[in-house]
Amino acid sequence: MTTATTPTTTTTLDTELLQALVDRLLAMADDEVILGHRDAEWTGHAPILEEDIAMANLAQDEIGHALIWYQLIEDLTGQDPDQMVYFRDAPAYRNVQMVELPKGDWAFTMLRQYLFDLYERLLLDRLLTSAYRPLADAAAKIRREEIYHYRHTSTWVERLALGTDESHRRMQAALDRLWPFAAQLFVPLSGDAALLAAGFFPAMDELRAAWQEAVHSFLTNMNLTLPQTRPVTAERDQHTHWLPILLGEMQMVARIEPDAAW
């Protein structure tokens, strides 16, 4: 997969704006590759065959989206996407903690994916008009699949939340666990003000408000209770102990045989 455009504005970006852009792209790319890896862990283990295939599709989509964001970084800095994914250690990753948590049960996986898909969909909507053209082009391409992901995962959340006593209990337990972590998606990065001023990225406050409004109304309609727990406000370089374990598995083959072709 390759991105269709080559940025023409790179030479005009000042150092501060360039760094801000790379930081945000890395956050997006790392979120997607780690979530995609967790989703891929269901391959061969999903509750039914159809959903096994759907989940493998979804995982592949997320990893494909990550590649698009990594390639935008490559266009700006020359960093190789494979190097970024397979040869960085946990402290250098910039994903939120929510996506690195173990896959849990099906309710946990579907709710995590729902919370993330909604965030991503709302972000991509706003990136369609980004003044950084490669970002707008990539958003247009990715957004189609995200609309489908959102439909798939919200459909599942609805059915589990309103299903049997057990499925409801599991969905509420997933929400209790995930809710504080979801807040970290909106923790600002140091370069966000520069990105907003340049028209490259939307205001994170407004994005968070839109996300909260949509999530509140959807989940409360599903008879779920939003917990009053303290949100995770850690910076994106802070990780749980789960990330190094995940990376150990994800990077193992690439590190054993760095020159292998795929």
Place this chain on the structure above:
Amino acid sequence: MPDTEWPRYEVFKQDRPGRPHEAVGTIHAPDPEMALLNARDVFVRRPECYNLWVVPQDQVLTMTRMEMELNPNWADEAIPEDAPMRTFYVFTRQHHRRSMVAATHVGEIQARHHREALRKALESGRFTDKPVYLWMIVPADAVTSSGEEDVEPMFAPAQDKRYRDQSYYGGLIFDKNALKRREREMG
């Protein structure tokens, strides 16, 4: 042991506007909305698609030529006097070739129930220009269809992705140069 399987749905795929729907297989789902999503994920990850239908399998009458020959009374079934006329879609298979498609949509019949629709379809002569090896009779009101608005998010992205058969990878994975040569040949 109770049957814990979800109900089965027949999946009908239309590649492009104006083309007939084709029976491509079945999926399990708890309800029609999830059936559509599962049908998309199982049958439209790569191939072309414009529209999908899903129909509960117990609402589809499937009959082979041999079944009709073995049971000449297949059409005999009591029809309630007040049963309303409905539209049934007629699907046929008229070849023995190996194919991913079980049957193709060839027309509609008005009837009061499935077997009457099949009998009328036979008698009309409209669908039997060549021998029919398999019939599928699908009530129009049992169809859940994807919409125009689903084309972009559900079906369009697949067209941008390269599809490779499994055999493409045979022996190439650990031969970097061979893989690169193949990539160049493929453009």
